[in-house]
Amino acid sequence: MISVAEAVQIVRQHTPKLGIEKVDLPNALGRVLAQDIVADSDLPPFDRSQMDGYAVCAADTTSAPVSLRIVGESAAGKGWRQRMEAGEAVRIMTGAPVPAGADSVQQVELTHELKDGTVVELLAAVEPGKSIVKQGDEIKAGETVLRPGVTINAAMMAVLAAFGYAQVEVSKRPRVAVVATGSELVTVDEQPGQDQIRDSNNYSISAYAELAGSVVHRLPLTRDETSLLKHQIAEAADNFDVVVTSGGVSMGVYDVTKNALKELGAEIFFERVALRPGKPIVFARLPGGALFFGLPGNPVSVSVTFNLFTRTAILAMQGANEPVLKQETVMLARTVKGSMDRESYLPAQLMTNDDGELIAFPLKWGGSSDFVSFALTTALAIIPAGVKSVEAGSLVKAIRLP
Ligand code: AMP
Ligand code: MG
Numbered sequence: 001m002i003s004v005a006e007a008v009q010i011v012r013q014h015t016p017k018l019g020i021e022k023v024d025l026p027n028a029l030g031r032v033l034a035q036d037i038v039a040d041s042d043l044p045p046f047d048r049s050q051m052d053g054y055a056v057c058a059a060d061t062t063s064a065p066v067s068l069r070i071v072g073e074s075a076a077g078k079g080w081r082q083r084m085e086a087g088e089a090v091r092i093m094t095g096a097p098v099p100a101g102a103d104s105v106q107q108v109e110l111t112h113e114l115k116d117g118t119v120v121e122l123l124a125a126v127e128p129g130k131s132i133v134k135q136g137d138e139i140k141a142g143e144t145v146l147r148p149g150v151t152i153n154a155a156m157m158a159v160l161a162a163f164g165y166a167q168v169e170v171s172k173r174p175r176v177a178v179v180a181t182g183s184e185l186v187t188v189d190e191q192p193g194q195d196q197i198r199d200s201n202n203y204s205i206s207a208y209a210e211l212a213g214s215v216v217h218r219l220p221l222t223r224d225e226t227s228l229l230k231h232q233i234a235e236a237a238d239n240f241d242v243v244v245t246s247g248g249v250s251m252g253v254y255d256v257t258k259n260a261l262k263e264l265g266a267e268i269f270f271e272r273v274a275l276r277p278g279k280p281i282v283f284a285r286l287p288g289g290a291l292f293f294g295l296p297g298n299p300v301s302v303s304v305t306f307n308l309f310t311r312t313a314i315l316a317m318q319g320a321n322e323p324v325l326k327q328e329t330v331m332l333a334r335t336v337k338g339s340m341d342r343e344s345y346l347p348a349q350l351m352t353n354d355d356g357e358l359i360a361f362p363l364k365w366g367g368s369s370d371f372v373s374f375a376l377t378t379a380l381a382i383i384p385a386g387v388k389s390v391e392a393g394s395l396v397k398a399i400r401l402p
Pocket of ligand 1: 180181182184185197198199200201202246247248249250252296297298299
């Protein structure tokens with residue numbers, strides 16, 4: 001059996017990068033950036049006032065209070081384009097250009113306009129440079145502000161807009177087909193009969209896959225028959241970049257997924273990982289090149305194996321900088337059992353205590369079928385293989401679930 005780390009490495013090795021497409025800016029949110037974003041102007045593009053107040057020469061204010069003659073007004077979008085002289089002031093608004101000759105802005109709260117608006121009294125002295133952001137202080141024209149591989153977030157949308165990117169080059173979204181296998185399964189809108197359950201895996205897999213940036217298509221449920229499943233996978237392989245099945249990968253007589261793969265001539269890279277839950281997990285390449293993930297049937301195993309392996313492939317296909325979920329150090333709130341031959345990924349809730357420590361509360365181990373409890377977990381606490389138990393208060397690694 002290979003380790004989780006080895007399995008992740010194999011997935012990354014065999015995952016091809018998809019191409020690039022141009023999208024209109026409003027559609028770029030959540031996509032993986034595929035080009036350098038370069039500033040087409042200085043920011044700010046001119047010396048900009050940070051305050052409403054008066055642009056002045058600081059030297060005129062050293063013996064404040066002092067009266068200065070108001071010679072003009074500079075507003076955002078309509079600057080005052082002449083040169084200001086010593087003894088003068090220009091009324092100025094936040095975001096407006098600072099006139100030539102001024103070296104500081106005194107905020108309006110520390111001033112008092114006199115007469116008919118032709119004189120302002122500065123109640124306090126102002127330091128040179130006060131409340132002015134110089135042209136190019138934030139960004140210089142030509143600077144690269146974003147690089148390929150980041151997932152575009154809300155704040156980045158503003159950056160793209162500010163530098164004129166009405167269209168953005170992003171990686172193509174992987175097309176993912178999801179197939180649930182199991183003769184016991186019925187769809188969400190059906191009433192389960194005797195010995196039947198509703199398929200829930202298709203919905204968690206689809207949701208995780210969409211969160212990772214893919215376009216998902218759910219195929220009809222498949223019974224535990226090799227020929228049916230084979231047909232279903234073959235058809236999906238022609239139209240999708242990734243095929244994800246759940247169920248049918250353990251050692252039972254009706255676990256037909258691997259038979260179907262073999263008959264199809266798929267190249268199987270691994271079929272067992274030293275992982276708890278989720279030991280039986282198949283990663284293969286289908287004829288034609290589509291990647292195949294055969295996840296176990298248990299809903300909790302589905303979530304664990306998807307987020308370790310399938311999510312990694314989906315993000316790597318998009319050229320994401322960080323396709324693997326980051327590990328953090330957490331403190332265990334209670335003692336948990338490990339496994340001698342497998343690395344355990346235990347569902348847990350993360351919380352910070354009053355001392356600022358990140359604490360993991362592992363769920364009572366309800367087995368890999370307890371997907372109702374799993375719905376309340378936010379993380380997986382990682383217990384290395386070969387460890388009998390880990391005491392409450394110990395530090396372990398954990399990953400947050402998407
Ligand atoms: P299997 O790996 O096919 O033996 O399935 C293991 C367990 O997961 C069985 O109890 C199945 O009924 C359950 N299971 C399999 N597929 C699904 C599914 N799509 N939705 C919910 N439970 C499932
Ligand atoms: Mg099954």
